[in-house]
Amino acid sequence: MAITTLPPSYFALFPKSFPKGGPPADGFSINERSLRREFRSIQSQSHPDIAANGDKDVSALINRAYQIIRNPYLRVAHFIQLNHPSKVDITEDDIAKKYIAEVQGTSPQASIAYKEMLMAVMEAHESLELANTESDLDQLSEENNERINQSETTINKLLAANPIDWDHLIMEAIALKYWVNISNAIRDWEPGKSIHLTH
């Protein structure tokens, strides 16, 4: 599937999960189980290995949409790209950095807030590095899930506002990327195995 500069709304592909076409009309948070159920049901009609009149391109598009929507960072990034006045794609490193620099320039507090966030990220990774057993992970996992929940709550609030505070939303989305990475690192943790982030 060719990705054009502006992708179609992936939310629209899941009408049961997003009856109003996606956030902000629908909430930002998803029910993972029902999204998964909807994904499987749609895929059973389009996957060439399952459905007689399946289409490989449609199937690939649905797969991609599902991967994006189930990941809170990619979901908010997709929302931003669809709805931001400049349709920015914050999954591009230089674009995300431009916003960080702008926001950091607005006030010393904003600058400190970003630094503190990075310090928390570094600390979380270092704690994971020091983990010896599976049980050590429980607390780290709990802490990180709490961060992700808080981040999703903030995003929900920001999306409910009119007009949307885009800079704030973008900064929250960027922070979410770091937390999602830590989540993945915890998930892939094995005793004695190195931490390696793939992307």
Added chain:
Amino acid sequence: MSKNMFGLVNGLRQTVRVATKVNAATGLRNAPQITMTRFYHEKVIDHYQNPRNVGSLNKNDADVGTGLVGAPACGDVMRLQIKVDEATGIIQDVKFKTFGCGSAIASSSYVTELVKGKSLDDALKIKNTIIAKELSLPPVKLHCSMLAEDAIKSAVKDYKSKRKGIKPTLGAEAAATAATAATAATA
């Protein structure tokens, strides 16, 4: 323990496919054809497997500058610390810690070797393109070397801001400091 985390070379996902084809005429196998989906330069693998200068310095020391930076699109983080000779302005020691992909770790490690012994001004001249070229990073991994460049800038800035309280009274630097102070006062 920190060595442990960098141990896995297969984390670099170096994929080499060896294809053999049977020659129809001779019935013999041709020499293997090697196709590479993503081949990393041996320098990247070396710096990834044996990263140099991993660790930390005391961030509270007056002669230590700490840079903490992130690559927002990847979610990688890097901390780079420099210990500066206060008399000469030369970087005496450097330590780093990076949580990221193989290219980010290799770039970080390489850059620590690069800045050691350099003056602050020369360290600021290090561009990510130099790092990427030296390590032969593929284009999709260029931004990983950017993390290392950002980290140096951030560490030097932190060191300089720590030194602001102690003003030189003699020489060109003193004049420059006075000029900056004057501009700041009028601004």
